[in-house]
Amino acid sequence: MNQVVAELPVWAAVLVACFLLLGASLCLIGAVGFLRLPTFYERIHAPTLTTSWGIGGVMIASMIFFSVSTGKDVVHEILIGLFVTITTPVTFMLLARAALYRDRTEQTGTVPDKGADRGTDPRSRTQERDTTIDAQ
Amino acid sequence: MSTTIISVSVQIAQLMLVLAMAIVLIRIILGPRAQDRIIGLDTLYVNAMLLLVTFGISSGRMIYFEAALVVSMLGFVSTLALAKFLMRGEVIE
Numbered sequence: 001m002n003q004v005v006a007e008l009p010v011w012a013a014v015l016v017a018c019f020l021l022l023g024a025s026l027c028l029i030g031a032v033g034f035l036r037l038p039t040f041y042e043r044i045h046a047p048t049l050t051t052s053w054g055i056g057g058v059m060i061a062s063m064i065f066f067s068v069s070t071g072k073d074v075v076h077e078i079l080i081g082l083f084v085t086i087t088t089p090v091t092f093m094l095l096a097r098a099a100l101y102r103d104r105t106e107q108t109g110t111v112p113d114k115g116a117d118r119g120t121d122p123r124s125r126t127q128e129r130d131t132t133i134d135a136q
Numbered sequence: 137m138s139t140t141i142i143s144v145s146v147q148i149a150q151l152m153l154v155l156a157m158a159i160v161l162i163r164i165i166l167g168p169r170a171q172d173r174i175i176g177l178d179t180l181y182v183n184a185m186l187l188l189v190t191f192g193i194s195s196g197r198m199i200y201f202e203a204a205l206v207v208s209m210l211g212f213v214s215t216l217a218l219a220k221f222l223m224r225g226e227v228i229e
Contacts, residue, residue, distance in 0.1 A: 017145030
C-alpha cells in the first residue's frame with residue numbers, strides 16, 4: 001500500500017484528495033437532504049446529488065489515482081459512472097410513478113387527480129378506464 | 137507528503153460516506169411509507185459502493201472496482217424489482 005502511494009507526485013495527490021472530498025461531501029449533503037425534506041416528492045430529489053456528482057467525484061479521483069500510480073490510462077471507472085447515470089433516472093421515475101399511484105388509490109388528497117396529467121402516460125389512462133368501467 | 141494527503145483525505149471521505157449511510161438509515165427506520173424506504177435502500181447501496189471505491193484507493197488494489205461494479209448492477213435490479221412490486225402489489229388488491 002505505502003509503496004504505491006509514495007510514488008504519487010504531490011499534484012496528483014492533491015487532485016485525488018479534492019475530487020474525493022467533493023464526491024463524499026456531496027453524498028453527505030444528499031443524505032442530509034433526504035432526511036430533512038418534508039414530503040416524498042421533495043425527498044426523491046436529494047439522493048440524485050449522490051448519484052450524479054457524488055459518484056462522479058469519487059470515480060474521477062479513483063481514475064486519477066490509478067492512472068498516475070500505475071502509469072497507464074485507467075478509465076474503467078467510467079463504466080460505473082455511466083451505468084449509474086443511466087439507471088438512476090429509470091429507477092427514480094418508476095418509484096415516483098409507483099408512489100403517485102399509491103397516493104391516488106388511497107386518496108390522501110396530497111397529490112392532484114389523474115386528469116391533471118392526462119395523455120402523458122397511456123398506462124394510467126387505461127387503468128382509469130378500467131376502474132370507471134368497474135364502477136359502472 | 138502525498139501519502140499523508142491521500143490517507144487523510146480517504147479517511148475523511150470514508151467518514152463522510154459512513155455518516156451519510158447512517159443518516160439514510162435513520163430515514164429508512166423513520167420513513168413513513170414503503171417508497172421512502174426503497175429510495176433509502178437505493179441511496180444506501182450507492183454509498184456502500186462509493187465506500188468500496190475509497191477502500192480501493194486507500195489499498196491501491198483494483199479488485200475493489202469489480203466489487204463496486206457488481207454492487208451497482210445488483211442494486212439497480214433490486215430497486216427496479218421493488219418499484220415494480222409497489223405498483224403491482226397495489227394493482228392486485
